[in-house]
Amino acid sequence: xxxxxINFSTKHAVAGSTRLAATKGVGAHGPIDLKISKDxxxxxxxxxxxxxxxxxxxxxxPTSFAGKIIDKAANGNWYxxxxxxxxxxxxxxxxxxxxxxxxxxxxxxxxYNEKDDIVRAYPLFAGDVFExxxxxxxxxxxxxxxxxxxxxxxQVEVQ
Numbered sequence: 645x646x647x648x649x650i651n652f653s654t655k656h657a658v659a660g661s662t663r664l665a666a667t668k669g670v671g672a673h674g675p676i677d678l679k680i681s682k683d684x685x686x687x688x689x690x691x692x693x694x695x696x697x698x699x700x701x702x703x704x705x706p707t708s709f710a711g712k713i714i715d716k717a718a719n720g721n722w723y724x725x726x727x728x729x730x731x732x733x734x735x736x737x738x739x740x741x742x743x744x745x746x747x748x749x750x751x752x753x754x755x756y757n758e759k760d761d762i763v764r765a766y767p768l769f770a771g772d773v774f775e776x777x778x779x780x781x782x783x784x785x786x787x788x789x790x791x792x793x794x795x796x797x798x799q800v801e802v803q
Contacts (some may be wrong), residue, residue: 655753657780659687659736662723676733677716678703678765683737684757687780688798690692690765691731697724698754700762707731709768710794711800713785717775722785724800726772732793735773753779776800 661667665673676692678713684690693702707730715723715751727733756762757776768774778785782794783802794801 649774655777655779657685657687658721658752658777659734660721660775661734661736661766662775664734664766665769670725673767675736675766676701676763677691677762678697678733678735679762680735680757680759682759683739684738684763684798685780686739686755686757687774687776687800688779689732689768689793689800690735690736692733692765692767704731705795706733706793706798711791712752713740713787713791713802714773715787721775721777722781723773724776724791726768726770726774728770729768729772732768732769735763735765736774737761737763764780 667728679696679700681705689706691704693704697701698743709732711726712726714725737757739752748790780800781802782799785802790803791800
């Protein structure tokens, strides 16, 4: 888990598990641990690859993901409803920030997941809703816009 302390002009995405079935699921329907192969923000969508060790899986590209932005939250983030998903997992690692430092250093938007970290990822199912800050989108989010996933950045891509 990394923190972007050096460059405060870079804001990272902030995500939330608003209504994810996987937060109540176990086994194949619950969260898993994935070892990521590049720096990723929370709110990116990746796939589950081969088993690496123990219960940790390698990162892969999602097979498919489609959704719709259904509303804007009071905090300025956006609610994204999943319309279809296959081997699509939402990266949602608990942010580790330093509470003994400045408010700027404690901001959740300074947090990102560093390459080779093992992160918590939630399988996505049709009907799930998650929250995502503007920084997590490739494109400009707007209510009723359809979304997919960018195959290079794994960000939620506005159509």
